[in-house]
Amino acid sequence: MSENRLRDVYEAIADPTRRRLIRLLAESEEMPLHELTAQFPMGRTAVSKHLTILKEAGLVHDRKVGRETRFRLNPSPLREVQDWVAFYRKFWTMNMLRLNQLLEEEEE
Structure with a gap:
């Protein structure tokens, strides 16, 4: 595992919700949290937890734009x-x- 990753990539992609998040992010350059949350039958907190796991595996980068957090895929x-x-x-x-x-x- 890469030194800058806190989580194993296989563990991160093991969950179907996280694989769907990866797919959504692969289909767009960048998406805000509220748009990602709208794609799932769960709350913002649950989606955020999945995104954190993807981020720890190095698969997702985020950035703040005002009060909004935007996410993009890092496929490496x-x-x-x-x-x-x-x-x-x-x-x-x-x-x-x-x-x-x-x-x-x-x-x-």
């Missing part, structure tokens, strides 16, 4: 997840190719 930590998934994608592709070869050999 997701590279770690992408690399992990890519390794297993290759692993399963190779195993499926081997299985296919074995099945073809049995048919002959």
